[in-house]
Amino acid sequence: MCTFAQNFRERNFISLENMMVATKSIKFIAILVLMMTSVFAFANEGEHDNQHHEGGNKIDTPEEIKEYIAHHLKDSHDFHLYTNNETGTHVSFPLPVIVWTSEGLRTFMSSEFHHDDNGHVIVEKDGVKLTKIHSKIYELEAGADEVVFDDHHHAENAHKVLDFSITKSVFGMLLAGLLMILGFGALAKGYKKGAIPTGFGRALEPLVIYVRDEIARPNIGEKKYRKFMSFLLTVFFFIWILNLLGLTPLGFNVTGQIAVTVCLAIFTVVIYLFSGSKDFWGHTLWMPGVPYILRPILAVIELIGFVLIKPFSLLVRLFANMTAGHFVVMSLIALVITMKEAFGPVASTGVSLALALFISVIEILVAFLQAFIFTMLSSLFIGMAVEEHDHH
Amino acid sequence: MDQLLNDFSPGLFFMQAIILLILIVLMRKFAWKPILESLQTREDGIKNALDSAEKARLEMQNLQADNKKLLNEARAEREAMLKEAREMKDKMIEAAKTEAETQANSIIEQAHAAIESEKKAAIAELKSHVAGLSIEIAEKVLREELSDNSKQQKLVDSLIGEATLN
Numbered sequence: 257m258c259t260f261a262q263n264f265r266e267r268n269f270i271s272l273e274n275m276m277v278a279t280k281s282i283k284f285i286a287i288l289v290l291m292m293t294s295v296f297a298f299a300n301e302g303e304h305d306n307q308h309h310e311g312g313n314k315i316d317t318p319e320e321i322k323e324y325i326a327h328h329l330k331d332s333h334d335f336h337l338y339t340n341n342e343t344g345t346h347v348s349f350p351l352p353v354i355v356w357t358s359e360g361l362r363t364f365m366s367s368e369f370h371h372d373d374n375g376h377v378i379v380e381k382d383g384v385k386l387t388k389i390h391s392k393i394y395e396l397e398a399g400a401d402e403v404v405f406d407d408h409h410h411a412e413n414a415h416k417v418l419d420f421s422i423t424k425s426v427f428g429m430l431l432a433g434l435l436m437i438l439g440f441g442a443l444a445k446g447y448k449k450g451a452i453p454t455g456f457g458r459a460l461e462p463l464v465i466y467v468r469d470e471i472a473r474p475n476i477g478e479k480k481y482r483k484f485m486s487f488l489l490t491v492f493f494f495i496w497i498l499n500l501l502g503l504t505p506l507g508f509n510v511t512g513q514i515a516v517t518v519c520l521a522i523f524t525v526v527i528y529l530f531s532g533s534k535d536f537w538g539h540t541l542w543m544p545g546v547p548y549i550l551r552p553i554l555a556v557i558e559l560i561g562f563v564l565i566k567p568f569s570l571l572v573r574l575f576a577n578m579t580a581g582h583f584v585v586m587s588l589i590a591l592v593i594t595m596k597e598a599f600g601p602v603a604s605t606g607v608s609l610a611l612a613l614f615i616s617v618i619e620i621l622v623a624f625l626q627a628f629i630f631t632m633l634s635s636l637f638i639g640m641a642v643e644e645h646d647h648h
Numbered sequence: 649m650d651q652l653l654n655d656f657s658p659g660l661f662f663m664q665a666i667i668l669l670i671l672i673v674l675m676r677k678f679a680w681k682p683i684l685e686s687l688q689t690r691e692d693g694i695k696n697a698l699d700s701a702e703k704a705r706l707e708m709q710n711l712q713a714d715n716k717k718l719l720n721e722a723r724a725e726r727e728a729m730l731k732e733a734r735e736m737k738d739k740m741i742e743a744a745k746t747e748a749e750t751q752a753n754s755i756i757e758q759a760h761a762a763i764e765s766e767k768k769a770a771i772a773e774l775k776s777h778v779a780g781l782s783i784e785i786a787e788k789v790l791r792e793e794l795s796d797n798s799k800q801q802k803l804v805d806s807l808i809g810e811a812t813l814n
Contacts, residue, residue, distance in 0.1 A: 331660060355659075392657070419659035426663045433671045440679035447686035451693070464683055485684060486676035494671065514652055515661040523668060 321590045327373075328586060329509055329579055330391040331425045333366040336507075346371045351427055356418035357384045357395050366421070375403035375411060386417070393419050425516065428508040432497040436490070440464075467492050467631065475635040480642045484635065487527060491520060492631040499578060499623030503585075503616065511626070512578040514571070521571035524634040525563065528641040536641045566637055570630060577626050581619045588612040 315324050336348040350367035362381045369377050375389040378396065385396035387403055394414035396403065404412045422430070443457035443464075453461050472481040472488050498510040510516055538544070540558040542551055588611045595604035794800050 330655065331657060418662075419657060420663055421659065422663075423660065425660055426667070429664060429667045433667060433674075436671065437674060437678065440675065440683065444679045444682035444686075447682060451686065451690045461683075461687075464680075465687065468684070468687075482684075486672055486680045489680050490668070490672045490675045494668070513657070513660060514655055515657045516664045518656065519661050519664040519668065523665075 316593050318594060321587075321593065325583060325586045325590070327391070328507060329512060329582055331423045331509075331513055332391050333369065333388065333393070333421055333423055334371070335424055335427065336371075351422045351424065353393065353421040354419075355386065355393055355395075356420065357386070358417075359384045362386070375405075375414070378402070387414065389414075393417055393421070424508065425510045425513050428498060428501055428510040429494075429516075432494055432501060432510075435497055436493050440493075463493075464489060471628070471631050472635050475632070475639040476642060477639060481635075483531070484527065484638050487523070488631050488635055491523070491634065492627050495520070495574070495630055496624060496627035499626060500620075502578060502582060503619055503623060509578065509582050511574055512582055514575050517571040517575040520574070520630065521567035524570060524637060525567045527634075528638045529562070531638065532641040533644050535645045536643065539645070562637075562641075566633075570633055574626050574630050577622060581615075581622055585612055585615050585619060588615055 315321060333353055334348045334350045336346060339346045348371070350365040352363060353366050353368075354361070354363045359382065362384055364379065364381060368379045369388045373388055373390060375387045375394065377387060378401070379386045385400070387394050387396065389403070389411055393416070394403070394411055395417045397413045397415070400413045403414055406412050439456065439460055442455075443453055443460045446453045446455070446457045467489050468481075468485060471492070472485055476484060495511055498508065501508040502511065532540075540562065541555045543554045543558070546554060588608055591608035591611065592601075592605050595607065598604075599607070793803060
């Protein structure tokens with residue numbers, strides 16, 4: 257009887273725990289749903305003033321597809337979900353625009369541009385006229401009421417402003433950062449309860465160990481790798497999460513923004529230049545073991561290598577890979593439209609689906625690979641800089 | 649290239665730098681440091697446990713070797729003791745034997761001597777006895793011979809006859 261009661265109690269306890277987990281996930285879903293509904297609330301807000309946009313404008317010609325892809329690859333000031341072709345309305349939610357103009361800081365929601373991207377809508381904020389052309393925000397010169405374009409479609413009477421907006425990319429970065437802090441914060445907290453992580457931490461821990469043991473340790477060296485772990489781990493997971501976010505239909509293309517990859521590469525350069533050992537600078541600037549005449553030439557070559565070529569290879573590799581991945585996936589999806597006339601709707605959809613699926617699977621691999629390569633090369637360069645040679 | 653430069657957004661660059669910097673600092677404080685420290689302590693713990701297990705194994709081995717050595721020593725000692733005992737026994741037997749022999753010899757000798765002296769005493773006694781006896785007999789005989797005069801005369805005669813004067 258006693259054991260039965262115990263059993264019963266235990267079972268009850270377990271089911272209670274399960275219930276707690278269940279309520280937790282229900283809460284999470286509820287928050288998600290709330291967020292979604294607020295998104296659509298925003299979207300509805302934007303819809304009304306949208307009639308000026310050419311209604312029923314389907315993207316069905318190669319030029320339009322090209323333009324659409326090019327537009328996607330760029331950063332944008334609002335979070336575009338989809339466009340209803342029947343009514344010509346865009347469903348999206350606005351993001352805050354923060355710009356530094358000639359008159360100072362101006363902030364407003366991107367919905368004020370009404371999805372215009374051609375400089376037609378002028379937003380006036382405290383004496384500053386702003387407009388958006390090809391995902392860039394321009395400030396109109398004093399006195400101008402309308403953007404005047406030259407032959408190359410460049411704005412003549414407007415100039416770009418410093419744009420600190422929470423764009424889609426910044427939003428993506430914040431999301432990635434939030435995910436990282438939540439995920440790894442939970443893992444860190446988990447260690448207080450026991451030496452072995454539970455739940456999702458069990459999946460994250462091997463990744464941390466992987467970065468430490470396969471990337472940092474062999475490249476930087478046992479003695480010095482600790483100092484750089486925070487940077488390497490952060491960059492690795494940041495790039496990986498952003499790459500993966502880029503594969504979702506949300507359509508982030510953060511790591512395909514040249515500014516983002518430039519920034520990442522500059523971080524690496526600054527870190528390895530500032531932690532360079534005496535040996536590193538000695539070997540870079542005054543290479544021992546070569547004729548004296550060659551040493552200055554070598555110093556210039558080495559310096560260019562470390563300051564320009566290495567970071568350039570880093571930033572271009574990541575940028576090009578991610579941009580190309582997005583471009584290929586979108587082009588393959590667009591095959592549905594471009595091949596429809598030649599092969600019929602079923603065949604074109606099938607081919608597009610198969611190819612897009614295939615490339616998407618490869619892109620999942622590339623997402624990891626690029627994060628890995630960036631971190632790997634960063635740690636390799638750091639390793640070169642901190643290395644201390646045994647004098648032979 | 650021109651397109652690339654045109655796409656470069658200084659604002660985005662700035663935001664990215666700020667976000668990355670803050671993220672690195674936050675992650676360092678709230679995630680990487682505690683995670684890496686916990687990993688380190690765990691790995692050290694595992695290493696220590698393995699080391700101590702190895703040490704225990706070695707100790708066990710040493711102990712076993714010690715035991716074996718001790719056993720061997722004890723065996724050797726027993727052997728030696730047995731040998732010694734055997735030797736001692738042999739020696740004792742030998743000593744006892746020689747002692748017994750000498751003792752026996754001396755006893756025999758003594759016995760011999762005693763017998764000899766006894767014999768001598770007995771002979772002497774016998775001799776004295778025989779002498780006494782013969783004297784007695786002679787007395788008796790003499791008494792008998794000299795009991796009457798005739799006989800005395802006869803004797804004297806015979807003796808005088810014998811003792812012819814030459």
